Amino acid sequence: MSVKIRLIKWFDDVFGRLLVVMGRALPYKELEVPVRRILVIRPGGIGDALLLLPLIKSIKLKNPTLHLTLLAEKRNSAVFSMCHFIDCVFCYDKYGELCHALEASYDAVIDSEQWYRLSAVIAKCTGAAIRVGFASNERSYLFTDTIPYRFDVHEAINFNNLLTPIKDYLNDPQLTFDNLIDIPADATKSAELLLGETGHSSFVVLFPGGSVSEKQWGAENFSYLVERLDAEGLPIVVIGGANELLTSSVVLSKAQGINLAGKTSFHETAAVIAKAAVVVSGDSGVLHLATTLGKPTVSMFGPSDATKWAPRGKQHVVLNKALYCSPCSWFGQIPPCPYGVRCMTEISVDEVEQAVLTLLEKNKPRQQMP
Template sequence: MGQLRLLKGLDSCVGRIAVRIAAFIPQRLPAGPPASFLLIRPGGIGDAVHLIPTISAIKTAYPDATIDVLAEKRNSAIFRLSPQIRRVFHYDRPAELFRALCGSYDVVIDTEQWHRLSAVVARMARAPVLIGYATNERARLFTHPITYSQDEYEIDSFFRLLTPLDVAQRKVSFPFLAIPREAVERGDALLREIKEKAFVTIFPGASIPERRWGAERFGKIAEMLAALGMAVVVVGGREDEGQGKVIVAGGAGLNLAGRTSLSETAAVIQKSALLVSGDSGVLHIAVGLGVPTVSLFGPGRAKKWAPRGDRHLVIDKGLTCSPCTTFGTTPPCPIAARCMRDITVDEVCNAVTVLLAATGGLPSSCCQDKEGGKRRS
């Protein structure tokens, strides 16, 4: 988080000046259909996941073209789950940033929504076609500036970056993430601890405290699922390990928080009947894998980030002060994130059981009456 704050501070202080200087960098002239692309994607996991369908659309339109991505260390692992990508460079590693800038690309697409320094990087690549969002002074640096809306689903926003290339938006096919075989094998090995029992994955973490729902509440969900004959598997980073212990304290499941890489986490989620999570990157991984989700929204913008479709249930109290997050920044909350606190355990339990029943995720013993063998209502 300290590095993230530093990058945002640098962008605010230095970004405006850098934009003015970078505007004088000359661009190469276009020469024929694009054969090489560089997509710049700093930021978190959720943005990276939502960008994958756009990358697939580029590869469909230009099957012989190469696609490289310039990402940050914190989100770069997502792009390893896309076979259409040739190379992944790190935005926050100077040597790799330099290598990306030395490449010769026909099209550079800056997918960052607000911060200016990524637009400066795009300009420095000197591609004949530069595409990016026109949300502030950064618009001056692109050959094709694109408008951006806070109320548009993020996958659709990324698709609109392809408008100058005449690439038609395609219906997104699920799953659109591909997990490496070794990660699948590692996930299978970890899941042996629950002995092939049907399970629901819970991710209790969040990028900011205001998006946390609470380990004790998630523990109640685990108890409810145990009563239905299902296990719970908690995923997350090392910072979520303590919450995981609380959630499975009643012996209702397995705590894998801090024990898996991102691709291994994805492999575990792929095997689950459903994911329960707040507004998080892990939530979007489940969506990209085609796994049903119950998601809890508060400060975040559900219109932009909440999963779509009948395999996903979104709980959002819709308070007058929410959503309050804009371009990834959430202001201090004067009412202690009531938008999350007002979501009750009963609401989440009901959503989980309804979605499990609708998607066939409940164990057969839960769907039949013990005496007559009839499905319960």
């Protein structure tokens, strides 16, 4: 987790409660017209942003003239830039853009943040007549309508429940999970150049990194997996950020593959994943990106709650040891592990390899009978 993100969370914890109290005194207006302008607030990482897309598109699909603004964060704004159904994207951690967002007028605000308070304060500052958010702590005082935050359902369902209070003001919004992001043509072309001949084969994408070390399966495990898959004749592509160059080199230390760590933008990463046969990752934004693009995945879960975050469906294999201490993540915070993160280290290379081969066989194009 970056220093900047830690600082924001510290500020929220120290000053957030005070701002909530102050925010309750701000005036608000009554809704006089049908909902025509909506602000959706989504801080946080890429995974949460992707899981929010079905809700956002469902609003716009049946209400095409409605103006929809997204207040994001720099680290997840690239997701929303690929969505043609979003009219405007601002970043709350860019002061000028935050000011522009607050200068606009909204009939309704949907705050999709699960725990931290600052986004609720921003929602209140808009003066919107309808403000919807999760009732997870004192932040609920700043909303006109609250939704219970549930731990027993997938996070996409929690997000979709936020739509309930404003359904009566919209034209029958119905959830859709199709065509949620559009990959730019130039990103696809760049991906094709980077992949070369590998792009025309059934290759496997591996993402060994992630923003939280406890969620990672480990570079050494991935290196043994590459060795196994290479022996099966499967091309390997490793992706990651510029800060994961060392990790990616370890992953490819036992066999050859294409190392794209630090070489692709978010859009280009999406284009690479869109061409993959299977994607292997821990709980990460890359995993949710692959799911959004409809790609088969093998994922390893330990500290995270698979019930809330794991992909659903027959084309996804979720490996989870379900130890007595797992999951331990609480609103994104993982405590120090006294057991050496056994929930991840006990997932074997054999299990992951077999899952990959099973998915490849299941999704192999069927030959037509002569």
